Amino acid sequence: MSAGCKEKKKRPLLVRVGKALRPWFNDLIAKGSLVPNTSLLDNRLFPWVAALEKAAPLIQKEFQAIMAERNAVPPLRELSPDHERIAPDNRWKSFFLYGYGIRVPENCAKAPITAQLVAGIPGLCSALFSVLEPGGEIPPHNGVTKGMLNAHLGLGVPKDRDNCWIKVADDTLHWDEGRLFIFDDTYRHTVQNNTDEVRGILFIQFERPTRGLGRLMQRIFLGGVKKSAFVKDAQGNIERWNRIQAELEKV
Known part of the structure; x- marks a missing residue:
């Protein structure tokens, strides 16, 4: 990735105003929520969860095929400079199928079953294989908006399960292969993989x-977020990364 991709840019006025108004937006969204405004949410509130868990072995097979070329999975910080604070090194990697509703055709072609399954999730914003390498850590932080919820489906869980976790508010959660949990990332959360194996979700x-x-x-x-530099920069970097990988495959 060229130095130019990582160059810090002053965000447009619209983005800076949006950040200032974010608490007000979040308060109104929480008041209009049809599900509880809690850190963790019951899977039974979302009918699509059961089907996704049932298909987990097929998703896991596609994930494992992608991980066979592990070096081709880009570090998140290379794709999204805005994530550099919470992705302090290259150990958090992300293979995007969808990013803020934008489909990544090359990646979906490598995981067609997963891509088809997630496309059926109501209100899908993003879907990706998220990889945390041994010793990887995601520092404590809060998500941007109450308008989105996060779901994690375990695909590759270290044997030393107790030393690989996510803490959301006061709850410490561990991943299980083929099982999914849902949380509101505006609550303070942090992730650690204190094992010698990869965690994949x-x-x-x-x-x-x-x-x-x-x-x-x-x-x-x-x-507004979908039209912002936050998304446009990441989209351009994903396309650039995939072009480079395609050229390397020809060599």
Whole structure:
């Protein structure tokens, strides 16, 4: 990745205003939420979860095929400079199928079953294979918006399960292969993989079910994010990474 891709840019006025108004947006979205405004949410609130867990062996097979070319999976910080604070090194890697509703055709072609399954999730924003290398850590942070919820489906869980975890608010969670949990990432959360094995998950972000004014604020905020440099930069870097990988495969 060229130095130019990592060059810090001053974000447009719209983005800076959006950040200032974010607490107000989040409050309205939470008030209009059709599901609890809690750190962890019950899977039974989302009918698509059961089908995804049932298909987990097929998803896991596609994930393992991609991981056979592990060096071709890019570090998140290479794709999204905005994530450099919470991706302090190259041990957090991300293989995007969808990013903020934008399909990545080359990656979906390598995981067609997974891509088809996630495309059916109501309000899908992003779906990716998220890899945390041995010793990897994601520092404590809060997500951007109440308008999205996060889901993790375990695909590759270290044998030393107790030393690989995510803490969301006051709850410490461990991944299980083929099992999914859902959380609100605006609550403080952090991740550590204190093992000598890779942790792999299917990471999904989807729109929080909302109504009324909360729904309107959610649409305005997410619409602005999709048009922002935050998303455009990442999209361009994913395309650039895939072009480089395609050229390397020809060598």
